[in-house]
Amino acid sequence: MTAEFRLCSFKTCPWVQRAAIVLRAKEIAYEIEYIDRDNRPAWFLAISPHTKVPVLQIDGKDALFESNAIAEYLEEVAAPRLHPEDPLQRARNRAWTDYVTTLASAVSTTAYADSEEEFTARAARIAEPFGKLDEALGKRGNAGPYFNGPKLSLVDAAYAPFLQRYTFMDRLRPLGIIERYPRLAAWRDALIAAPAVRASTVPEIEAAWQENLIARGRWLGTLVSGTAATAAA
Ligand SMILES: N[C@@H](CCC(=O)N[C@@H](CS)C(=O)NCC(=O)O)C(=O)O
Numbered sequence: 001m002t003a004e005f006r007l008c009s010f011k012t013c014p015w016v017q018r019a020a021i022v023l024r025a026k027e028i029a030y031e032i033e034y035i036d037r038d039n040r041p042a043w044f045l046a047i048s049p050h051t052k053v054p055v056l057q058i059d060g061k062d063a064l065f066e067s068n069a070i071a072e073y074l075e076e077v078a079a080p081r082l083h084p085e086d087p088l089q090r091a092r093n094r095a096w097t098d099y100v101t102t103l104a105s106a107v108s109t110t111a112y113a114d115s116e117e118e119f120t121a122r123a124a125r126i127a128e129p130f131g132k133l134d135e136a137l138g139k140r141g142n143a144g145p146y147f148n149g150p151k152l153s154l155v156d157a158a159y160a161p162f163l164q165r166y167t168f169m170d171r172l173r174p175l176g177i178i179e180r181y182p183r184l185a186a187w188r189d190a191l192i193a194a195p196a197v198r199a200s201t202v203p204e205i206e207a208a209w210q211e212n213l214i215a216r217g218r219w220l221g222t223l224v225s226g227t228a229a230t231a232a233a
Pocket residue numbers: 010012013014015016037051052053054065066067068
């Protein structure tokens with residue numbers, strides 16, 4: 001793989017992290033460029049149709065947006081293969097990869113709740129996708145630790161960032177949901193410990209994620225120790 005890759009990112013974006021996990025799992029060298037969410041540069045707006053990150057720049061002349069398209073592109077151009085060889089398994093993997101948007105929405109809207117009441121109501125909606133995923137893990141026909149067995153795959157890369165964000169939330173305000181789904185909990189533990197996942201973010205990702213909540217004035221941010229709201233409580 002001789003192309004030069006540059007990943008445009010916000011520091012805590014889980015969708016960028018998904019692309020970074022694939023790059024790491026394939027040991028592809030890349031640069032990461034953090035742009036200011038509140039002041040997105042013109043060159044970025046020109047290559048990101050819906051103005052979101054990630055965008056993967058290739059050799060300074062091509063650019064791809066959408067994390068799934070980026071992951072599938074990297075899968076086609078670089079070894080090792082992360083998708084299963086069997087077409088049916090591959091299709092199942094893609095279907096569950098699409099389902100990540102359901103979990104992502106449940107997790108992200110909970111983290112961004114504006115009040116404790118809203119937080120509690122939104123957190124209750126995480127149980128449904130957790131249940132479906134736990135069931136899928138039960139039917140996958142292997143012992144893990146990843147979705148397809150011992151090898152990290154594109155499904156794993158899609159879910160890891162959101163299961164990690166759930167875990168960050170759980171540490172600030174224990175949610176007691178994942179404990180009801182032992183297969184999912186084991187998958188989450190394996191994903192968070194995976195070398196490609198650990199190398200996919202800044203080392204201080206949890207603190208950066210907390211800072212983002214505080215900067216956005218979200219209720220969960222008030223539970224971060226050292227914030228004005230916590231100090232006043
Ligand atoms: N479907 C997109 C979602 C990307 C996305 O939502 N990125 C967020 C940051 S994590 C973003 O850029 N949001 C735009 C904004 O905040 O205005 C993908 O998979 O790449």
